[in-house]
Amino acid sequence: MTKLYYTRSRGRAETTRWMLAVNQIPFENILIDTAEKLAALRATGKLPFDQMPLLEIDGLNLSQSSAMIRYLARRGGLYGDTDNEALWCDLIAGAVSDFSETSLKAVFQPTDEIAISEQQATFDKFAPCFEARLKENGTGFCAGNRLSFADVILAEALSSYLEWIPDILGPTPLLKALNETVLSQPGIKAYLTSGLRYPKPDNTCVIDIARVLQRSLPPHFPEPNRFVPGS
Ligand SMILES: N[C@@H](CCC(=O)N[C@@H](CS)C(=O)NCC(=O)O)C(=O)O
Helix, strand or coil: CEEEEECCCCHHHHHHHHHHHHCCCCEEEEECCCHHHHHHHHHCCCCCCCCCCEEEECCEEEECHHHHHHHHHHHCCCCCCCHHHHHHHHHHHHHHHHHHHHHHHHHHCCCHHHHHHHHHHHHHHHHHHHHHHHHHHCCCCCCCCCCCHHHHHHHHHHHHHHHHCCCCCCCCHHHHHHHHHHHCCHHHHHHHCCCCCCCCCCHHHHHHHHHHHCCCCCCCCCCCCCCCCCC
């Protein structure tokens, strides 16, 4: 069975979960919810950069979410049909990585208002560019004339934006249509209604992550250094 090791959260494992889902590869979330479990995982030597997520698949130990999504894209034939389409997949994936950073950080913001206004600003910067690419390509997809990993990870990023700002796709109808196309993929539909999909991150999630990584909490939390060793 394919295993994905991570904290009890979507975080940097979520694009991999969507790629496993779209490929209909059954997987297990292996919960790393204590600093001791993380230390034990590091001691196995399976984390070349000491970082999670770790994806165990096909007898391989994969690190770095960007490598995981590309491995799964190649495995599922979701990396374009030509070099030029593959290039577009990479180009969109790079932009999605920048775009998703703001929604990944939203839960760490001191107020919902700040989280929303930062996401709206990032959306306003990137969404017209995604929309323009979809218009230029003219197929309903980011690259070529069928689904690629770029579409999947773009929809994954949008899923977080939509949880904070439900009508955010109003001004970008092509992006909205692409999002619906991805959400209608049988593997994605099944994943999103399964117990494998973690809920929208909240303060408990922030505390869990800080505890496992032994990092400080955002400064607006009480005792922000409570998990930092020696504090
Ligand atoms: N570029 C990496 C980033 C992974 C990452 O930052 N992982 C965090 C947890 S979300 C981690 O393991 N941090 C511990 C560390 O950096 O030592 C990826 O996308 O996989």
